[in-house]
Amino acid sequence: MKLPAGPIEWKDEYNVNISFIDEHHQKFITILNRILEISDQNFCGEKVSEIFFSLVYYAEHYLIREEIYFKEYPNFQHHQELHNEFIERITRLQQDYKNGKDNVCVEIASYLYAWFENHILKYDKEAVNYLKEKGHN
Numbered sequence: 001m002k003l004p005a006g007p008i009e010w011k012d013e014y015n016v017n018i019s020f021i022d023e024h025h026q027k028f029i030t031i032l033n034r035i036l037e038i039s040d041q042n043f044c045g046e047k048v049s050e051i052f053f054s055l056v057y058y059a060e061h062y063l064i065r066e067e068i069y070f071k072e073y074p075n076f077q078h079h080q081e082l083h084n085e086f087i088e089r090i091t092r093l094q095q096d097y098k099n100g101k102d103n104v105c106v107e108i109a110s111y112l113y114a115w116f117e118n119h120i121l122k123y124d125k126e127a128v129n130y131l132k133e134k135g136h137n
């Protein structure tokens with residue numbers, strides 16, 4: 001996956017207009033931009049541990065809050081599985097980083113960028129749109 005050359009800027013079209021979700025997604029972009037900024041593609045700076053800290057916090061607090069909101073969504077179970085895969089992947093990447101594996105930063109950046117495109121902009125949006133149609137707010 002080709003990574004963006006500069007930081008990702010939040011666009012209006014990214015909003016799902018559920019304030020806590022939009023807030024979480026913006027927070028995610030901040031983390032993604034941070035890793036794009038501190039990794040020079042081959043080399044992971046020391047500050048990467050701070051990224052993992054933010055990601056674990058993100059997963060523990062934000063994904064779970066989203067799951068509570070998405071409970072009545074028919075694809076909820078699948079959505080929750082994707083969140084769990086995210087958490088597992090982050091844990092594995094953190095382990096790889098600790099073990100000094102090469103190119104971990106590129107892997108993290110690519111994974112987060114793919115998550116932004118495939119999960120945040122697609123799955124989350126679909127779930128919110130479905131729930132809104134059903135009169136949820």
Ligand SMILES: [Fe+2]
Nearest residue numbers: 066119123124
């Ligand atoms: Fe999600």
